Structures are given as structure tokens and as C-alpha cells.
Amino acid sequence: MHALEVKNLTKRFNSLTAVDNASFEVPEGSIFGLIGRNGAGKTTTIRMMMGIYLPDDGEVVLRGVKVGQEFKNKVGYLPEERGLYKKMKVIETLQYFAELKGKSGREIHKKANEYLKRFDLYDRRLSKVEDLSKGNQQKLQFITTILHDPDFIILDEPFAGLDPVNTNLLKDIILEMKERGKVIIFSTHLMDFAEKLCDHLAMIDHGKIILKGSLSEIKARHAQKNVSLTYNGDISFLKNHPIVEKIENFGNTTGIRLRESNQAQELLKLLVEKEVNVKKFNANDISLQEIFIELAGTDGVNTEAHHV
Amino acid sequence: MFNKRVIAVFKREVRERIISKGFILMTILLPLFMFGIIGIQMLLMSEGTTKFNIDVAAESEELGARIEKELRTSDLMKEGNYHFQFYTMSKEEFKEFLNKKKQELLDEKITGVIYIPVTALKDKKIEYYSKTPKNMQLSQRLERFVNKVLIDQYFSNRELTPDELEFARQGIDFTGFKVTKEAGFEEEGYGSLVLSYLFTFLLYISLLMMGQMIMQSVIEEKSSRIVEVILSSVNARELMAGKILGSAVTGLLQMAIWLTPVVMIVSTAWFVLPADVMFQVSTLQIVFYLVNFFLGLLVFLGLFATVGAIFDNPQDAQSGLWPVMMLVLIPFFIAMSMIQNPNSDIAKIAAFIPFANIIVMPARMTILEVPMWQLIVSLGISLATLFAIFPLAGKIYRVGILRTGKKPKWSEVVKWVKYKF
Structure with a gap:
């Protein structure tokens, strides 16, 4: 059963086709990654899923029904460029954003305080947002995203600009939400992250979906001729x-990458013969980065090393 | 349309406006400022404690004696602010006299020198020398005395009764009677002018202030990217409606506060205005004014919010605001000029032109007797304007709030209207 189906989404801005006939499926209970380099069409796709942009073509289907306001109420959304009202107090901010989702009253107030305590913001609850540090503002924004207990959490480049503490915090939130059966969809240009977090993914390049499916399946499909190697010595x-x-x-x-899928043993033998000190030899392994390069070419691929 | 989300946006908007310093200051200071201005004008008109030293020279003895007698017995002397010196001299002597007095005139030890030649008995022309010869107040006050003397002298050797002389001496007094349908004729001073200045001025200030505020608020949401989070919960139309309604209701509240002293002046004896500037205001006028103002706010706030959505920083927005400013300023000047000339054709037409009617009609209503149907038509025009501009404004707003970066050209903004967003 798919929680969310994206069907033939297309969006054009003047002559530029930002998203071109994109289709993918997000299974129930999954962490879904939308992966692609900067400017590939990730944000536009997400905005169309959220109903922020109207698609020129295609639709988004939530458990069999076309998405509308009901979906908006069920989503917690963290956009890439985050912002809050500077002059509002912390607790007011939380109440306001929950109210926009149709949730208000004692219950939400109590829950807001719980989250504030958990994220070490409780003593700042009456401060104005502008008086918080950048890190604390990010935390506050996380809380606004999940306070109304959404079924879906959509995060656009969630790790961009986060310090290591908040990166971990957000990762914990994501995993906790997954445990509670929520669907998490996030976009990133960092393959490393996607590989560690998501179980399903779609790769987008120049507005087109070039690959989709479960991570393990995709890896298995692309890994047969691949060996990843850690070593000491000369392999020239x-x-x-x-x-x-x-x-x-x-x-x-x-x-x-080998010419034939049955040559892994031969390669290992060769390395041993040439007295290369093999520390790790992993046949049938391939990183998302490699798959992406294989499919989309190397130009402009972000090879920054990031660690979750 | 008016669901929980719109109400949430609405509430936040009202709260943010009402607690803002600018709003509180304006709400309190503007009435103080207005009454201050009126007070200062009254003070200036009542001329305060300025002393006038005036030398009066007549060419003939007889004329001199008569003018001296007239002025010495006048109420001017009793007030004690006027001090006169009387002389009799020929034209040549007067020239010398003037040269001697020049320094004193320049130092304002003497306010002025009046010379009444014998020829004045024919052409009523007298000369006045002063550092500030255009002091209307002085000439107005002295005129009738000099006139009386000249007339007395002129007719003295003809056989007229004192009554006949009295009649000849009198100037004409224009007493204004406003013609209204209901209550016959009412004697009227400048009251309705004061009221119409007041109405026009308050309308103008409030439209601009609330407009600027909502524009800033849209720009803030846009430039700080809050808008994207908000749009994940509400749609652009709900957001815009909530914001505009919140602002408009706050504006209405402020206007009600401003009008309270006006209503109190009319209905209580707490403030006493001089009869000349005392005005009447009917409940109908107040009701029309507030309804018209509310519709006007909705229309103009829509425009200001749209301009805010087009640009992503206050500087660009200010420079892109001119079309909206024209829609406020031109009607404002028409309303102001109409107060000088209530029957001008431009004002008559402007009272029924979309946008302009919002500012011109209230001013017109206070000066002239405007039939009820015209008021209703004017409100109808405002409503029609509202329904005509909102689909367009909403479209531009929706596209604009997610745009950042390069300052858009007007031609691009026109294209936005056609976008499917």
C-alpha cells in the first residue's frame, strides 16, 4: 500500500521545465529520500506535493484520494529556507502554527511545553524568537513541524545549515517518527545522508525521475559488478x-567496476598476489553516489563528505 | 472561506498590529496632534497679547481730529493692545517723517504708519507703511474705523440723517445658510469645512498607515521565508484574506477611537468650540463614513499587500508603490480642492470613480447635501472594486510571495496573472 503517490507531475516556469513528468510512490511507514543535485527540481516537486505550487500537469494521491486541505493538516513541513516571526514569543509561535493546522487549546499547550522541555527551550518560552540563538531557532522550527502530530513529515534539505548537535537532534526526531509509524519524506543533495537514513528513494535529475525504488533493491540491481575496497599499498x-x-x-x-559480474574472486586473488594489504573487500556493494554518477554523469555532483 | 485557519491568521494579525508601538502612538498622538493644531490656530486668530504701535497721520486737520476721536473711543483702545500716535502733516512733511521713523519701523518699535491723504475722500485710498504691510488682521480691524471717518466726512455737508449714514457705513455681512431637505435653513459657519478636512485627513492617514503596515508585514513574511511554512498549512487566498481582514478591523477600531472626540464634541458640552467652527455630524454620516472606510481599507490593503508580495525588500517596495500612492494622493487632492469649491465638476465625477470615491465621497457628504442613493451607489462602487481587483491581486500575491531574488519588472508581474499557480 502506498501512502502517497506522485503521478506525472509537471511544472514549467516560462521556458524552463523544472519538473518533467515525475512519478514515484511513497510506501507506508517509510523514510523516503528525494535525491538529486542542486536545481534538479526537488524543491519544486515538494512544493507541488504540498499544494504550494499548482502543477501544470499530474496529481498527488494520498491513500487513494487526491490531496487537498486534509493532507495539509496531516503534514509537518520544514522548508529548506526556514523562517519564523521574529517578534513573536516562542510559545505563541508554537500555538500559532498548530492553530493553522487546526489544533489549539490546552492539549497543544501542554504538548508544546513538553517539547520545549525536551529540547532545552522551556526557560525561553516567553522570549521573542529574535532573541534566540540560531541553533535554538532551528530547534523551535523542528517543534513547529511536529507539534501537531502529523502523519507525514516533509523535510526539504533538512540538514542544510544545521550544527552537529541539531543534526543529531533532527536525525533522532526522524527515527522516532518512523518508529511511530509516520511517513517521512526528505530531499537532499547529500547521497551519504540518504544512504544512511532512507529505505526508499527517487532520484531526480533535470526535472526527470531517473531512478526509484527501495534502497536495498536499487543497490542489488547496480552492485553486481562493483567492489568497494579499503587497502594499503599500490593498486596502479x-x-x-x-x-x-x-x-x-x-x-x-x-x-x-568489473567487466563481468563473476570476476570478483579473480580481483581478490590478483590483489593478494600483488601483496596489496586488503583491509576491507566488499563485493556487490555500491554507494548511491556511484549509482548517481553512473546514471547522471559526473558534472556538478556534490562530493562533500557529510556524516550523520 | 472564513474557516479556522483564516481566523488564526486574522487573530495573529490583529494582535501584532495592536501591540505594535507605531499603532499605539498613532492612535493616541494623532487626536492630540489634531486638537493641538486647531488650538494653535485659535490662538493665532485671537492674536494673543501682541502690542501694536501705530502712527496715524492725516493730511488735513479735520480728518486728523475725526480719526483720532474715532479710534480713541473704539473698542480697540479698551483692549489695550493698540497704541496710537496722531499727527497732521502734508505730503512732503510725511515723507520726511517717514524717513525719520524708518529705523523704528525696521526695529518694529512701531508696527506701522498710516497716512490718510485728502484724496482718500474721493478714492478711499490710504497708505500703510510697515515691515509687514500684509498683516491682514490689522487692516481688517482698522478698516471699518477709517471707513467710518471717511464716510462721515464725505457726507457731513450733505443733509443725511444719522441712520442713513449708519447704513452707508455698514459693510455687507454674508451669513451662510446651508440648504438642507429636512430642517429648513440652518445658519452655518465653517463647521462643515472643519469636519470635511477632518474626515479626509483621517481617511488619508489611516489608509496610508495601515497600508504601509500590511506591506511591511507581507515583505517580512516573504523575505524571512515564513510564508512557505504558512503555505504548507493554509492556501495563499486564506492567508491574504486573514491578513487583510485583521488589518482592516484594526484600522476600523483605530478610526472609531479617533472619531470618539468628534462625536463627543457634537453630542456633549465637554469641549466647547467657537460657534464659527462648530460642526454638526449626523449618525448617518458617521455610519456611512465607517462603512465606506472599511470597504476602502479592504480595497487599498489588498493593493498594498500585493505590492509587498511583488518585492522582497522594503526599498524596492517603496519605489514600486507609486501606482497605489497615485490612487490615494490624487483623490486626496481632489477632496481637498473640493473643500474650497464644493461644486467643482471633477469632484462630482470623482465621487463615483472607483478608488477615488472612497476618499472623495465622505468629504463631499459633509459639505453638500448628498442624496442617499448617491451614498449607496458609492458604497456599491467600492464593493464592485473589491470584487474586481481581488482575483487579480490574489493571483499576483500568490505568485509573488514565493519569488525572491531579482526585482521583477512590471511586464513580468502582468505575466504572473496568467500563470497557473
């Missing part, structure tokens, strides 16, 4: 070797 002899199609250095690990 592999460069023009007949069984090797391509070598790529990712810093800590090296990705090796």
Missing part, C-alpha cells in the same frame, strides 16, 4: 587491467 597495476572497467577513488574507499 589495475588501471589498464582487462577485468577492470573503471576505478574511482572516494577517499576512504575505492570503487572498482
Whole structure:
């Protein structure tokens, strides 16, 4: 059962087609990653899913019904560029955003205080937002996203601009929400993150979905000819070797693509013969980064190393 | 349309406006300021304690004696603010006299020198020398005495009764009677002018102030990206409606506070205005004024909010505001000029032109007797304007609030209207 289905979404801005006939499915209870480089169409797709933009074509279906206000009430949304009313007090901010979702009263107030306590903001609840540090403002924004207990959490580039403490905090929130059966959808250009967090994904490039499915399935499909290697020594002899199609250095690990899927044993033998000190040899492994490069080419791919 | 979300936006807007310093200051200070201005004008008109030293020179003895007698027995002397010196001299002597007195005139030890030549008996022309010869107040007050002397002298060797002389001496007194349908004729001073200045001025100030405030607020939401979070909960139309209604209701509240002293002046004896500027205001006028104001606020707040949505910083927005400013300023000046000339054709037409009617009609209503149907038509025009501009304004708003970066050209804004957003 799909919680959310995106069907043939298309959005054009003047002559630019930002999203081109995009379709993907978000399963119940999953952490879904929408992956692509900057400007690939992630934000536009998400905005159309949220009803912030009207699509030129296509639709978004929530459990069999076209999305509308009901979906908006069930979503907690954290946009890439975050903002709050500077002059509002912390507690007022929380109440206001919950009220926009149709939730108000004692219950929400109590819950807001619980979250504030948990995130170490309780003693600041009567401060104005502008008097909070940037990190605390980010925390406050997380709370506004989840306070109304949404079924869906949509995060656009959630880790951009977060300090390590808040990065961890947000990761915890995401995992906790998953445990409670919520659907989490996030977009990122950081493959590393996506690989560690999501279980389903769609890759978007130049507005088109170039890959979709569950992470393990996708990896299995693309991994057969791949070996990831950690070693000490000299492997330059592999460069023009007949069984090797391509070598790529990712810093800590090296990705090796073989010509045939049954040549992994041969490669290991070769490395041992040449007295390369093999620390880790992982056949049938491939990173999302490699898959992405394979599908979309190398231009402009973000290779920043980020760790969750 | 008016669901929980709109109400939430509405409440926040009202709260934010009412607790803002600018709003509180304006609400309290503006009436004080207005009454201050009126007070200062009254003070200036009642000329205060200024002393006038005036030399009066006549060419003939007889004329001199008569003018001296007239002025010495006048109420001016009793007030004690006027001090006269009397001389008799020929034209040549007067020239010398004037040269001697020049320094004193420049130092304002002497306010002025009046010379009454014999020829004045034919052409009533007298000369007045002063550092500030255009002092209307002085000439107005002295005129009737000099006139009386000249007339007395002129007719003295003809056979007229004192009554006949009295008649000849009198100026004409225009007493204004306002013609109204209901209560026959009412004697009227400048009251209705004062009221119409007041109405026009308050309307103008409030439209601009509330307009600026909502524009700033839209820009804040846009530039701080709050709007995207909000739009994940409400749609752009709900957001715009909530904001505008919140602002408009706050504006209405402020206007009610401002009008309270006006109503009190009319209905109680707490403040006493001089009869000349005392005005009447009917309940109908107040009701029309407030309804018209509320509709006007909705229309103009819509425009200001739209301009705010087009730009992402206050500077660009200010410079892009001119079309809206024209819609406020031009009717404002028409209303002001109409107060000088209530029957001007421009004002008559402007009272029924969309946008302009909002500002011109209240002023017109206070000066002239405007038939009920015209008031209703004017409100109808405002409503029609509202329904005509909101689909467009809403479209531009919806596209605009998510746009940042390059300052858009007007041609692009026109294209937004066609976008499917």
C-alpha cells in the first residue's frame, strides 16, 4: 500500500521545465529520500506535493484520494529556507502554527511545553524568537513541524545549515517518527545522508525521475559488478587491467567496476598476489553516489563528505 | 472561506498590529496632534497679547481730529493692545517723517504708519507703511474705523440723517445658510469645512498607515521565508484574506477611537468650540463614513499587500508603490480642492470613480447635501472594486510571495496573472 503517490507531475516556469513528468510512490511507514543535485527540481516537486505550487500537469494521491486541505493538516513541513516571526514569543509561535493546522487549546499547550522541555527551550518560552540563538531557532522550527502530530513529515534539505548537535537532534526526531509509524519524506543533495537514513528513494535529475525504488533493491540491481575496497599499498597495476572497467577513488574507499559480474574472486586473488594489504573487500556493494554518477554523469555532483 | 485557519491568521494579525508601538502612538498622538493644531490656530486668530504701535497721520486737520476721536473711543483702545500716535502733516512733511521713523519701523518699535491723504475722500485710498504691510488682521480691524471717518466726512455737508449714514457705513455681512431637505435653513459657519478636512485627513492617514503596515508585514513574511511554512498549512487566498481582514478591523477600531472626540464634541458640552467652527455630524454620516472606510481599507490593503508580495525588500517596495500612492494622493487632492469649491465638476465625477470615491465621497457628504442613493451607489462602487481587483491581486500575491531574488519588472508581474499557480 502506498501512502502517497506522485503521478506525472509537471511544472514549467516560462521556458524552463523544472519538473518533467515525475512519478514515484511513497510506501507506508517509510523514510523516503528525494535525491538529486542542486536545481534538479526537488524543491519544486515538494512544493507541488504540498499544494504550494499548482502543477501544470499530474496529481498527488494520498491513500487513494487526491490531496487537498486534509493532507495539509496531516503534514509537518520544514522548508529548506526556514523562517519564523521574529517578534513573536516562542510559545505563541508554537500555538500559532498548530492553530493553522487546526489544533489549539490546552492539549497543544501542554504538548508544546513538553517539547520545549525536551529540547532545552522551556526557560525561553516567553522570549521573542529574535532573541534566540540560531541553533535554538532551528530547534523551535523542528517543534513547529511536529507539534501537531502529523502523519507525514516533509523535510526539504533538512540538514542544510544545521550544527552537529541539531543534526543529531533532527536525525533522532526522524527515527522516532518512523518508529511511530509516520511517513517521512526528505530531499537532499547529500547521497551519504540518504544512504544512511532512507529505505526508499527517487532520484531526480533535470526535472526527470531517473531512478526509484527501495534502497536495498536499487543497490542489488547496480552492485553486481562493483567492489568497494579499503587497502594499503599500490593498486596502479589495475588501471589498464582487462577485468577492470573503471576505478574511482572516494577517499576512504575505492570503487572498482568489473567487466563481468563473476570476476570478483579473480580481483581478490590478483590483489593478494600483488601483496596489496586488503583491509576491507566488499563485493556487490555500491554507494548511491556511484549509482548517481553512473546514471547522471559526473558534472556538478556534490562530493562533500557529510556524516550523520 | 472564513474557516479556522483564516481566523488564526486574522487573530495573529490583529494582535501584532495592536501591540505594535507605531499603532499605539498613532492612535493616541494623532487626536492630540489634531486638537493641538486647531488650538494653535485659535490662538493665532485671537492674536494673543501682541502690542501694536501705530502712527496715524492725516493730511488735513479735520480728518486728523475725526480719526483720532474715532479710534480713541473704539473698542480697540479698551483692549489695550493698540497704541496710537496722531499727527497732521502734508505730503512732503510725511515723507520726511517717514524717513525719520524708518529705523523704528525696521526695529518694529512701531508696527506701522498710516497716512490718510485728502484724496482718500474721493478714492478711499490710504497708505500703510510697515515691515509687514500684509498683516491682514490689522487692516481688517482698522478698516471699518477709517471707513467710518471717511464716510462721515464725505457726507457731513450733505443733509443725511444719522441712520442713513449708519447704513452707508455698514459693510455687507454674508451669513451662510446651508440648504438642507429636512430642517429648513440652518445658519452655518465653517463647521462643515472643519469636519470635511477632518474626515479626509483621517481617511488619508489611516489608509496610508495601515497600508504601509500590511506591506511591511507581507515583505517580512516573504523575505524571512515564513510564508512557505504558512503555505504548507493554509492556501495563499486564506492567508491574504486573514491578513487583510485583521488589518482592516484594526484600522476600523483605530478610526472609531479617533472619531470618539468628534462625536463627543457634537453630542456633549465637554469641549466647547467657537460657534464659527462648530460642526454638526449626523449618525448617518458617521455610519456611512465607517462603512465606506472599511470597504476602502479592504480595497487599498489588498493593493498594498500585493505590492509587498511583488518585492522582497522594503526599498524596492517603496519605489514600486507609486501606482497605489497615485490612487490615494490624487483623490486626496481632489477632496481637498473640493473643500474650497464644493461644486467643482471633477469632484462630482470623482465621487463615483472607483478608488477615488472612497476618499472623495465622505468629504463631499459633509459639505453638500448628498442624496442617499448617491451614498449607496458609492458604497456599491467600492464593493464592485473589491470584487474586481481581488482575483487579480490574489493571483499576483500568490505568485509573488514565493519569488525572491531579482526585482521583477512590471511586464513580468502582468505575466504572473496568467500563470497557473
